[in-house]
Amino acid sequence: xxxxxxxxxxxxxxxxxxxxxxxxxxxxxxxxxxxxxxxxxxxxxxxxxxxxxxxxxxxxxxxxxxxxxxxxxxxxxxxxxxxxxxxxxxxxxxxxxxxxxxxxxxxxxxxxxxxxxxxxxxxxxxxxxxxxxxxxxxxxxxxxxxxxxxxxxxxxxxxxxxxxxxxxxxxxxxxxxxxxxxxxxxxxxxxxxxxxxxxxxxxxxxxxxxxxxxxxxxxxxxxxxxxxxxxxxxxxxxxxxxxxxxxxxxxxxxxxxxxxxxxxxxxxxxxxxxxxxxxxxxxxxxxxxxxxxxxxxxxxxxxxxxxxxxxxxxxxxxxxxxxxxxxxxxxxxxxxxxxxxxxxxxxxxxxxxxxxxxxxxxxxxxxxxxxxxxxxxxxxxxxxxxxxxxxxxxxxxxxxxxxxxxxxxxxxxxxxxxxxxxxxxxxxxxxxxxxxxxxxxxxxxxxxxxxxxxxxxxxxxxx
Amino acid sequence: xxxxxxxxxxxxxxxxxxxxxxxxxxxxxxxxxxxxxxxxxxxxxxxxxxxxxxxxxxxxxxxxxxxxxxxxxxxxxxxxxxxxxxxxxxxxxxxxxxxxxxxxxxxxxxxxxxxxxxxxxxxxxxxxxxxxxxxxxxxxxxxxxxxxxxxxxxxxxxxxxxxxxxxxxxxxxxxxxxxxxxxxxxxxxxxxxxxxxxxxxxxxxxxxxxxxxxxxxxxxxxxxxxxxxxxxxxxxxxxxxxxxxxxxxxxxxxxxx
Numbered sequence: 001x002x003x004x005x006x007x008x009x010x011x012x013x014x015x016x017x018x019x020x021x022x023x024x025x026x027x028x029x030x031x032x033x034x035x036x037x038x039x040x041x042x043x044x045x046x047x048x049x050x051x052x053x054x055x056x057x058x059x060x061x062x063x064x065x066x067x068x069x070x071x072x073x074x075x076x077x078x079x080x081x082x083x084x085x086x087x088x089x090x091x092x093x094x095x096x097x098x099x100x101x102x103x104x105x106x107x108x109x110x111x112x113x114x115x116x117x118x119x120x121x122x123x124x125x126x127x128x129x130x131x132x133x134x135x136x137x138x139x140x141x142x143x144x145x146x147x148x149x150x151x152x153x154x155x156x157x158x159x160x161x162x163x164x165x166x167x168x169x170x171x172x173x174x175x176x177x178x179x180x181x182x183x184x185x186x187x188x189x190x191x192x193x194x195x196x197x198x199x200x201x202x203x204x205x206x207x208x209x210x211x212x213x214x215x216x217x218x219x220x221x222x223x224x225x226x227x228x229x230x231x232x233x234x235x236x237x238x239x240x241x242x243x244x245x246x247x248x249x250x251x252x253x254x255x256x257x258x259x260x261x262x263x264x265x266x267x268x269x270x271x272x273x274x275x276x277x278x279x280x281x282x283x284x285x286x287x288x289x290x291x292x293x294x295x296x297x298x299x300x301x302x303x304x305x306x307x308x309x310x311x312x313x314x315x316x317x318x319x320x321x322x323x324x325x326x327x328x329x330x331x332x333x334x335x336x337x338x339x340x341x342x343x344x345x346x347x348x349x350x351x352x353x354x355x356x357x358x359x360x361x362x363x364x365x366x367x368x369x370x371x372x373x374x375x376x377x378x379x380x381x382x383x384x385x386x387x388x389x390x391x392x393x394x395x396x397x398x399x400x401x402x403x404x405x406x407x408x409x410x411x412x413x414x415x416x417x418x419x420x421x422x423x424x425x426x427x428x429x430x431x432x433x434x435x436x437x438x439x440x441x442x443x444x445x446x447x448x449x450x451x452x453x454x455x456x457x458x459x460x461x462x463x
Numbered sequence: 464x465x466x467x468x469x470x471x472x473x474x475x476x477x478x479x480x481x482x483x484x485x486x487x488x489x490x491x492x493x494x495x496x497x498x499x500x501x502x503x504x505x506x507x508x509x510x511x512x513x514x515x516x517x518x519x520x521x522x523x524x525x526x527x528x529x530x531x532x533x534x535x536x537x538x539x540x541x542x543x544x545x546x547x548x549x550x551x552x553x554x555x556x557x558x559x560x561x562x563x564x565x566x567x568x569x570x571x572x573x574x575x576x577x578x579x580x581x582x583x584x585x586x587x588x589x590x591x592x593x594x595x596x597x598x599x600x601x602x603x604x605x606x607x608x609x610x611x612x613x614x615x616x617x618x619x620x621x622x623x624x625x626x627x628x629x630x631x632x633x634x635x636x637x638x639x640x641x642x643x644x645x646x647x648x649x650x651x652x653x654x655x656x657x658x659x660x661x662x663x664x665x666x667x668x669x670x671x672x673x674x675x676x677x678x679x680x681x682x683x684x685x686x687x688x689x690x691x692x693x694x695x696x697x698x699x700x701x702x703x704x705x706x707x708x709x710x711x712x713x714x715x716x717x718x719x720x
Binding site for chain 1: 614616617619620621622623624625626627630634635638639
């Protein structure tokens with residue numbers, strides 16, 4: 001079992017100062033697998049890769065290579081090689097010497113070095129460039145040399161840190177195909193870091209989706225695309241309509257004001273859920289019998305292969321639809337969704353809930369700030385659970401007028417409103433439903449009316 | 464001359480008066496005798512003057528020794544200053560550069576006083592100490608500059624390919640910091656050849672350097688011979704600069720103080 005895993009990562013955690021960059025990361029990599037760590041910038045994916053390479057040490061957890069703990073080994077003793085994001089080719093050496101660097105350190109006989117350099121340069125289609133100065137190469141060529149330099153040592157695992165990020169689109173696509181081909185030919189295990197979801201879907205056998213230092217989902221590209229486990233994954237991978245809904249019973253869900261058949265079971269009855277429908281899975285029909293709901297097209301844009309349309313449903317929601325045929329703006333259309341194409345997810349939370357302390361004088365402290373609230377029935381110093389509905393949180397432009405300020409960290413459009421994650425200055429999250437348009441990174445003030453702050457006795461922790 | 468380039472005029476005039484004219488005067492004086500007639504005697508006198516030649520050789524020797532000393536002390540210092548793990552504050556860097564804010568003559572005088580107080584015999588040892596003390600910042604700063612702007616990923620890439628920390632230094636860090644070292648060498652070696660104050664104060668004129676005999680000649684109104692010696696020195700400095708190849712480039716990359 002564990003022996004089939006070339007890399008086995010268990011419970012890694014890491015903080016830089018007060019920020020937790022990785023929290024309890026566990027996953028494994030099978031021999032020969034192409035695994036991608038995917039996430040937005042700052043999600044911890046590069047730190048994780050650097051830990052595997054040996055440039056960072058975790059605070060907790062272990063990394064096993066072939067069943068052996070490698071945390072004690074310095075980078076130069078780990079049988080892994082890295083392709084760096086900015087290539088890091090040695091500017092004082094030519095292409096040959098860059099590629100031969102690892103072999104020369106191992107005192108490999110010169111004839112063999114010659115042979116192996118020639119072979120690996122051929123593999124990356126860079127033969128005849130041996131004597132070139134690395135500064136005279138284009139970005140794509142430097143990338144190839146960097147890959148050759150890492151591959152020549154025949155690493156157990158090749159680590160790639162956003163290797164294509166600096167290339168233009170066309171070159172990136174070509175390199176993707178070549179990388180995939182190289183992986184197939186060499187049979188070396190690849191661990192690939194990227195923020196580009198399309199790249200991840202194209203290249204990987206397995207994708208590890210990360211956000212805010214945690215693993216969100218691990219699965220094949222198809223699993224991750226078709227069955228995202230939460231709204232973050234659904235939003236990050238591909239285009240999607242993410243909507244609030246209600247599971248009526250097994251195989252029956254209601255959202256956008258209509259009821260639909262679906263294939264999900266086991267959520268219980270009458271439970272709030274999130275529903276994901278991919279834009280290419282909403283179909284147009286002309287048969288009234290098939291129609292599940294009506295809508296009016298409000299924009300239609302040609303995207304190359306398909307048209308991207310936004311429609312307003314009869315129940316007041318906005319949906320994105322992708323179709324090969326355009327429908328004129330303003331036209332009334334009939335739509336339906338296949339039960340298979342409706343992905344139901346547990347809601348991560350139903351309302352904000354914080355730990356707080358009653359201060360007396362009708363004030364309560366939470367989120368590292370004081371708020372006015374109805375504290376009848378509580379004594380000063382009581383520890384309480386504070387809950388606030390998403391739509392009862394007001395965001396203000398002027399953060400100085402509010403009790404707490406924060407930054408908009410994540411925005412989800414849910415068809416008729418935005419669901420925002422706001423990170424407060426003290427590093428806590430508060431979730432907000434709003435109709436106002438904010439941008440990611442906006443500085444906002446957070447205001448909550450006294451009547452919307454609900455207090456309850458703190459649940460006694462289980463021993 | 465268009466409008467924009469006319470802004471350069473004051474600088475042009477400045478250069479003409481304070482750089483080009485003195486150089487021309489040195490050339491004229493060194494190629495004439497006291498009466499103003501053309502002669503090569505001043506130059507040939509130097510090459511037949513055993514004293515001058517041996518002083519010259521000593522100057523070069525001292526300059527080489529001082530430069531080596533500065534590299535030996537300055538490189539590790541620059542390396543420590545540039546390492547973010549070892550040195551977290553910019554204040555330490557300023558402390559190393561700080562002596563340059565004080566007049567070199569004053570520092571040299573103070574050093575001489577200290578040696579006298581401690582009863583140390585003035586000689587070559589004290590001379591090298593004083594020179595190294597005066598010129599060390601000029602070595603540290605360009606190397607520090609070069610090291611601190613070097614991309615950390617080069618070292619990581621080398622380690623990743625199997626280089627031990629020692630090998631990373633020898634095969635990557637050192638070669639990549641050479642422009643800074645060259646820059647430092649230029650800024651230490653050349654002034655050392657022509658200095659005279661340090662040897663005057665720190666050896667009580669027991670050791671004469673090339674700069675010293677130029678100064679003596681000029682002081683004794685032997686302008687023509689003094690000028691000829693200056694010309695020889697200028698030529699030597701010029702030749703070393705050219706020989707270094709890309710000396711300009713090194714200086715640009717290493718940055719000056």
